[in-house]
Amino acid sequence: xxxxxxxxxxxxxxxxxxxxxxxxxxxxxxxxxxxxxxxxxxxxxxxxxxxxxxxxxxxxxxxxxxxxxxxxxxxxxxxxxxxxxxxxxxxxxxxxxxxxxxxxxxxxxxxxxxxxxxxxxxxxxxxxxxxxxxxxxxxxxxxxxxxxxxxxxxxxxxxxxxxxxxxxxxxxxxxxxxxxxxxxxxxxxxxxxxxxxxxxxxxxxxxxxxxxxxxxxxxxxxxxxxxxxxxxxxxxxxxxxxxxxxxx
Numbered sequence: 001x002x003x004x005x006x007x008x009x010x011x012x013x014x015x016x017x018x019x020x021x022x023x024x025x026x027x028x029x030x031x032x033x034x035x036x037x038x039x040x041x042x043x044x045x046x047x048x049x050x051x052x053x054x055x056x057x058x059x060x061x062x063x064x065x066x067x068x069x070x071x072x073x074x075x076x077x078x079x080x081x082x083x084x085x086x087x088x089x090x091x092x093x094x095x096x097x098x099x100x101x102x103x104x105x106x107x108x109x110x111x112x113x114x115x116x117x118x119x120x121x122x123x124x125x126x127x128x129x130x131x132x133x134x135x136x137x138x139x140x141x142x143x144x145x146x147x148x149x150x151x152x153x154x155x156x157x158x159x160x161x162x163x164x165x166x167x168x169x170x171x172x173x174x175x176x177x178x179x180x181x182x183x184x185x186x187x188x189x190x191x192x193x194x195x196x197x198x199x200x201x202x203x204x205x206x207x208x209x210x211x212x213x214x215x216x217x218x219x220x221x222x223x224x225x226x227x228x229x230x231x232x233x234x235x236x237x238x239x240x241x242x243x244x245x246x247x248x
Contacts, residue, residue, distance in 0.1 A: 188243025
């Protein structure tokens with residue numbers, strides 16, 4: 001990813017006018033401004049009428065120098081020498097300029113001093129706070145990864161249990177179907193015997209009709225659940241149909 005124009009003009013140290021030009025995003029006319037400012041320590045009242053922001057920013061920098069807020073020197077070497085305040089070759093280190101601007105102009109984040117992430121931060125958020133936030137973000141990402149892994153494990157278990165439950169339900173349905181067929185076969189066989197006769201014509205029981213069997217059951221087991229007249233007729237009918245159906 002390429003750098004933007006302002007970060008390409010970052011230096012180790014700057015003269016006040018060079019810092020003000022970058023602060024004002026006027027690198028496109030830097031050569032012209034430097035020619036007009038040559039040999040000066042501070043702008044005159046009629047300097048830079050086309051760029052009022054440039055004049056304001058250089059005056060801010062000079063104010064910080066005069067009030068001891070901003071370290072300065074010469075040739076990039078910090079020197080505590082007030083005589084340098086009138087020297088056109090006075091310089092300010094990049095790190096000192098950035099620290100001063102962060103403290104006294106936190107709403108100003110020119111690209112030659114601050115990277116993209118720093119410029120996106122709220123002015124009230126310090127570099128230390130940003131490091132804490134980044135550490136918290138990394139810790140949160142790890143927690144999310146752990147939770148996603150745990151969720152995947154739970155989903156796999158749920159899928160396995162669902163498959164086992166479906167298989168069990170299918171098996172129970174199969175057992176229920178076979179059990180019902182067995183019971184119908186037994187009931188159908190008993191009905192055949194109760195209402196049937198031997199090859200010699202002798203009856204197996206005293207019951208002549210299905211109705212007589214049902215009447216006797218109701219008399220012996222009055223009120224018994226499942227032994228209502230309607231249920232008995234339904235079950236007996238199903239049993240007869242089942243026992244008379246060719247299983248093959």
